[in-house]
Every structure is written in C-alpha cells, then in structure tokens.
Amino acid sequence: KILILDFGAQYTQLIARRIREIGVYCEIWAWDHDPADIARFAPKGIILSGGPESVTEANSPRAPQTVFDLGLPVLGICYGMQTMAEQLGGKVEGGHHREFGYAQVSAALDCGLFRGLVSDAPNAPELGEGESWMGRQGDNTVVEPVVARVALDVWMSHGDRVTALPPGFVAAGRTDSLEYAAMADEARRYYGVQFHPEVTHTKQGAALLRRFVVDLCGCATLWTPANIIDDAVARVREQVGTDKVLLGLSGGVDSSVVAALLERAIGEQLVCVFVDTGLLRWHEGDQVMATMARNMGVNVIRVDAAERYFAALAGVEDPEAKRKIIGRLFVEIFEEESAKLTDVKWLAQGTIYPDVIESAGAKTGKAHVIKSHHNVGGLPEHMKLGLVEPLRELFKDEVRRMGVELGLPREMVYRHPFPGPGLGVRVLGEVKPEYVELLQQADHIFIEELRAQNLYDKTSQAFAVFLPVKSVGVVGDGRAYEWVIALRAVETIDFMTAHWARLPYEFLEHVSRRIINEMRGVSRVVYDISGKPPATIEWE
Ligand code: XMP
Numbered sequence: 001k002i003l004i005l006d007f008g009a010q011y012t013q014l015i016a017r018r019i020r021e022i023g024v025y026c027e028i029w030a031w032d033h034d035p036a037d038i039a040r041f042a043p044k045g046i047i048l049s050g051g052p053e054s055v056t057e058a059n060s061p062r063a064p065q066t067v068f069d070l071g072l073p074v075l076g077i078c079y080g081m082q083t084m085a086e087q088l089g090g091k092v093e094g095g096h097h098r099e100f101g102y103a104q105v106s107a108a109l110d111c112g113l114f115r116g117l118v119s120d121a122p123n124a125p126e127l128g129e130g131e132s133w134m135g136r137q138g139d140n141t142v143v144e145p146v147v148a149r150v151a152l153d154v155w156m157s158h159g160d161r162v163t164a165l166p167p168g169f170v171a172a173g174r175t176d177s178l179e180y181a182a183m184a185d186e187a188r189r190y191y192g193v194q195f196h197p198e199v200t201h202t203k204q205g206a207a208l209l210r211r212f213v214v215d216l217c218g219c220a221t222l223w224t225p226a227n228i229i230d231d232a233v234a235r236v237r238e239q240v241g242t243d244k245v246l247l248g249l250s251g252g253v254d255s256s257v258v259a260a261l262l263e264r265a266i267g268e269q270l271v272c273v274f275v276d277t278g279l280l281r282w283h284e285g286d287q288v289m290a291t292m293a294r295n296m297g298v299n300v301i302r303v304d305a306a307e308r309y310f311a312a313l314a315g316v317e318d319p320e321a322k323r324k325i326i327g328r329l330f331v332e333i334f335e336e337e338s339a340k341l342t343d344v345k346w347l348a349q350g351t352i353y354p355d356v357i358e359s360a361g362a363k364t365g366k367a368h369v370i371k372s373h374h375n376v377g378g379l380p381e382h383m384k385l386g387l388v389e390p391l392r393e394l395f396k397d398e399v400r401r402m403g404v405e406l407g408l409p410r411e412m413v414y415r416h417p418f419p420g421p422g423l424g425v426r427v428l429g430e431v432k433p434e435y436v437e438l439l440q441q442a443d444h445i446f447i448e449e450l451r452a453q454n455l456y457d458k459t460s461q462a463f464a465v466f467l468p469v470k471s472v473g474v475v476g477d478g479r480a481y482e483w484v485i486a487l488r489a490v491e492t493i494d495f496m497t498a499h500w501a502r503l504p505y506e507f508l509e510h511v512s513r514r515i516i517n518e519m520r521g522v523s524r525v526v527y528d529i530s531g532k533p534p535a536t537i538e539w540e
Contacts, residue, residue, distance in 0.1 A: 001026060001043050002024055002217065003041055003045075004049055005049065005080075006028050006030050006051075007048065007080060009078065011050060012028055013357070015049060015077065017198075017397065018205065018209050019047075021206070022209060023223045023224055024213045024221060028049075031048075031063065035065070035067075038066050044217040045216065046067050046073075047075045048074065048077065048080025048084060049077055049079070050157075051080075054094065055160060056093065056160060061083070062083055062086075062087055068088070073191070073212065073216045074189070074190050075191045077193055078193075081162065081183065084192050085169075089166040090169065092163065093160065094160050095159050095160055098158065098159045099159075100156065102155060103177075103178075104151055104154070104175060104176075105152045105173045106149045106150075106151055107152055107173035107181075108170075108171075108182075109148040109150050111172040111184045113172065113184060113212060113216070114172065114173070114182075117207055117211075118150065120152055120153040153201075153203045153204075154181075154196070154202045155196050155202045156196070161178060161180065162194070163179075165180060173193070180194065191216075229405060229406065240269070240386075242269065243343070243345035244341070244344045245266060245269055245270050245348050246272075246341065246344045246347050247273070248273055248274075248330075248334055249272040249292065250275075250420075251280060251285075251418075253400065253403065253412070253415065254350030255350045256292065256408055257391065257408065257413075258349070258390060259296070260406040261390055262348055262388075263299075271299050272292070273337045274288055274289070274302045275330055275333050276304050276305060278304075278433070280423070288300075288302075303333055303337055309424075310431065310432070312325050313326075313430070313431040317430050322421065322540070326420075326421040346386045347388065348388040350391055351391060352395065352399055353393055417461055419538060423466075426443075426464070426466060427439055427466040430468070435468065438519065438521050438522060439465070441518075441519050442515050442519060442525075445518065446487055446511050447463075449510065450489075453507055455501075458501075459489045459491060459503075460492045461488075461489070461490050461498075462488065463488055464485050464486065465486040466483065468483070483521055483523070483524075484523075485522050485525050487512075487526070488527075489501035489503055503527075512525035
C-alpha cells in the first residue's frame with residue numbers, strides 16, 4: 001500500500017483514485033498527521049501531494065522527517081516536490097509568472113520514473129539537443145546511450161519552482177521555461193515532478209504513477225473489485241459473527257451496494273428497512289423492491305410513509321424547514337421499525353471514503369455550508385448499535401464497480417445523484433401529493449428521453465422541478481391556466497461548481513412537447529441556464 005500525504009491540493013483525491021485504479025491500495029492523510037503512525041501503517045512508498053501554499057513562506061507545511069527516515073521511495077508532486085527539494089537541501093523560489101496548463105516535458109529515459117515511456121507527440125525527438133545516442137566515444141567503441149529523452153504532454157499549475165537541486169539529485173525533466181520539471185535521486189529512490197501526473201491532461205500520468213507504485217515501490221496490483229468484495233465479505237463475517245445487522249435502504253447507490261454486499265456476506269442476518277417517503281422518483285419504491293428484494297434476495301421491510309410525510313410537510317414552505325422535517329421523520333420511522341426487530345446488534349451504513357478522508361483542506365474549514373445536507377440514513381445516536389461500514393475505504397467509482405460485480409443493474413449503479421430529501425426540495429414551496437405526482441411524471445419523461453438520446457451519461461445530474469406558479473397557454477381551442485415545469489441538467493466533476501448542460505434545442509423542444517401533450521396540468525416548460533455559482537444545482 002501507498003501513503004499519500006495531503007498538502008491541501010484540490011487534486012489529492014485524484015492521485016488516490018488513479019493509484020487505486022492501477023490496483024494498489026492507498027490512503028490519504030493530512031501532512032500534519034501524527035508521524036508515529038506512518039511507520040505503523042507500513043506503506044511501501046509515500047507520495048507528497050500538491051498544495052496551495054508556498055514553500056518560500058515561513059510556517060508553510062513540511063513533510064514530517066519520518067518520510068525521509070524510513071528508506072522508502074518518495075514521490076513529490078508540485079508542492080510535494082518543492083518541499084522535498086527544500087527539506088533535503090535544495091532551493092525553491094517564487095516564480096516571476098505562474099505557469100498554468102499544457103506543457104511539454106523532455107524527460108530522461110534513464111530516470112526510474114520515466115523508463116519505458118514513449119513520446120506522446122509522434123514526431124517528438126527522443127533526444128535532447130546536443131545529446132547523442134552514442135554516448136562517450138573516447139576509444140571509438142560505441143557504448144550505451146547516455147541520455148535518451150522522451151517528450152511528454154503534461155499539465156502544470158504552479159507559481160514557485162525548484163531553482164537548485166538538493167545533493168544527490170539530478171535533473172530528470174525540463175520544459176522550455178522550467179529547468180527542473182522533474183528531479184530524481186535514484187539511489188534513495190526519491191523523485192519529484194513539478195507537473196500533475198494525476199490529471200487526465202497529463203497523457204501518460206497513469207503510466208508514470210504505475211512506474212512509481214508498482215516498479216519502484218514494488219506494490220502488487222491486487223486491489224480489484226473481486227478482491228475488494230472477498231475482503232469486505234470476510235471482514236464483515238468476522239465483525240458481526242452470527243448477529244443481526246440492520247440497514248436503512250434508500251434506493252441510492254451506496255446503500256444498495258452495502259445491501260448486496262451484506263446479502264453475500266451474511267444473507268438472512270441482514271434486515272433492511274426501506275422508508276418510502278413518497279418523495280422518490282417515478283415508481284422508484286417499486287423498483288427498489290423489485291431489484292433488491294425480488295432479484296437479489298435481500299430481506300427488505302418496506303414502510304409506506306408517504307401520508308405521514310405529506311401530513312408533516314403540509315403548510316411548510318421554507319426549504320431548510322422542509323429538509324429538517326424530512327430528516328427528522330426518517331429517523332423517527334426508522335427507529336419505530338427497528339424497535340420491532342429483536343436482537344439486532346449492528347447498524348450498517350454506506351459511508352464512503354470521501355466522507356472520512358482526513359484531508360488538509362478539511363481542517364482549514366474552507367468549505368462553506370450552503371445547505372444543510374440531511375442525508376437519509378443518519379445514525380440515531382442513542383440506538384447503541386455497533387457500526388458496520390464496509391465501503392468506508394472506497395471511492396464512489398470503486399463502489400460502483402463493486403455494485404456491478406455484485407450483480408446490481410448498471411442503470412441503478414450509474415444513476416445520477418439524488419438528494420436525501422428527494423422531491424421534497426424539487427417541489428418549490430409547499431409539498432402537496434398532486435404536485436409530487438406531476439413532478440414525477442415530468443421528471444420521468446425527461447430522464448427517459450435523455451437515456452433514449454444517449455445524453456444521460458453525458459450529464460452529471462438532470463431532473464425536473466415543479467414551480468407552483470400558473471401560466472397561461474392554449475391547449476386545443478381552449479385557454480389553459482396551469483403549472484410550470486423547469487428542467488435542469490448540469491455538467492460537473494465535483495458538484496461544487498457546475499455548468500448548465502448545453503442540451504440540443506431539438507431535444508429540449510421534444511421533451512417540452514411530450515410533457516405538455518402527455519400530462520394534464522402543465523402548460524409551460526422552461527430550461528434552467530444558471531451556472532453554479534451563483535445558483536445551486538437544486539432549486540431549494
Ligand atoms: P446544490 O443544490 O447544493 O447541490 O448545488 C449539490 C449536490 O448535492 C445534492 N443535494 C443534496 N443531497 N441532501 C442530499 O443528500 C440534501 O439536502 C441535498 N441538497 C442538495 C444535489 O442534488 C447535488 O447533487
């Protein structure tokens with residue numbers, strides 16, 4: 001396994017995902033995590049991430065000395081390279097200009113990190129200027145080439161740069177404007193790259209990371225969905241023995257994968273409670289039962305709670321108040337149901353790795369809370385159950401691959417995210433059953449068409465919103481005065497910022513026509529063209 005020390009870069013999670021994709025387990029720890037734990041964790045190599053600060057400033061973060069005392073291979077990326085250079089006796093200076101975006105690195109093929117890579121540009125010279133394939137030719141015998149070079153397309157984002165290498169290091173890569181785009185100390189297996197191998201714009205980034213973790217650190221590539229499942233199954237069996245385990249099933253990816261996994265691990269010992277709030281998507285409650293209970297054989301208790309939700313939400317317009325009611329009611333119902341069960345000892349949860357990463361960014365508290373995200377499935381504190389969290393170490397893409405491997409339908413596993421409060425925050429203002437029903441129909445038409453036109457996977461999230469305003473229209477010969485549906489589709493990587501999806505006009509027209517023609521009660525469809533920020537993805 002590999003340890004990644006995080007200096008607060010926005011790409012740190014990407015490094016971890018790339019390494020997991022290679023098939024090697026890794027964890028992300030904040031740079032100031034207790035160094036004593038590092039030896040205990042026993043990684044085969046350490047990666048120092050990028051970060052927003054400057055090594056040239058006093059009190060900026062440094063790697064703990066342990067990193068260089070353990071005799072392990074170390075790879076510094078961007079800030080990680082700079083702090084490594086500075087800590088080992090080199091020099092870093094503030095650049096005169098920031099370098100951001102594409103660059104071509106001419107990298108030395110005799111460097112452990114770049115060995116075996118082939119130039120990205122088809123006609124790129126493999127040799128640096130003035131360099132010879134022939135090496136020294138003192139006595140006219142041809143010896144091995146000294147420096148062969150490979151041209152790599154990379155992605156840069158930095159202000160500072162290394163200006164003097166620490167003792168023991170050689171320059172291993174350069175660009176037109178950067179002398180030390182990469183550095184290496186082969187004896188100690190220390191490497192630094194100024195560019196970002198973890199982003200896909202760096203074409204051979206994955207190959208380079210593979211060189212480091214597999215060839216230089218000697219990690220085996222055993223982190224595959226099948227192995228992850230076997231491992232998780234064994235661990236759950238060991239953890240819970242013959243006890244019963246309770247799980248709140250929401251229909252979302254994480255809880256469904258937990259259910260499928262626990263079904264495989266402990267079968268009948270698993271009891272799922274599925275609270276159908278009446279605020280789910282079109283026929284979603286039935287689909288959850290069909291997939292999980294009927295096809296996968298999971299033990300599911302369905303609670304039809306729609307009426308209770310509508311009663312509790314009657315007259316409530318404020319979005320935050322609605323979220324609180326929906327969240328509280330879930331806990332109430334979940335507790336009522338679990339009180340009926342005997343000898344349950346454990347509560348399973350679909351917590352995933354991004355929820356638990358102790359990242360440097362999290363500590364600085366930079367992320368602001370814009371909305372209270374009440375996830376359905378919160379733990380009632382006084383229940384005194386032990387926790388089973390089999391996805392705790394996994395990224396979302398790993399959870400999805402695991403779901404497919406466990407036999408869940410691809411459609412379910414790769415579904416767009418859906419907010420915990422469901423349609424409760426997509427019917428603006430007061431939630432009424434008739435509004436929810438209209439919204440479900442319109443949303444279903446929109447999603448069905450996105451799938452039919454192969455646009456579903458090209459958008460990150462798409463849905464309809466019910467606007468409780470009436471607008472005038474003409475239907476047949478008559479005047480209609482009916483509700484408005486808004487369509488929202490966004491493209492985003494992390495849901496923190498998002499662009500509205502440029503869906504084709506013809507497509508939007510078709511969906512609009514279908515909604516107005518096939519549904520009673522809607523006379524107008526609008527498309528949301530606001531980005532995030534300033535708008536949020538949801539309307540409430
Ligand atoms: P916003 O609207 O804040 O949404 O741009 C970002 C992402 O979060 C989802 N979302 C929620 N998820 N409970 C959730 O579990 C919530 O209350 C909630 N509100 C928004 C939203 O669907 C989008 O994916």
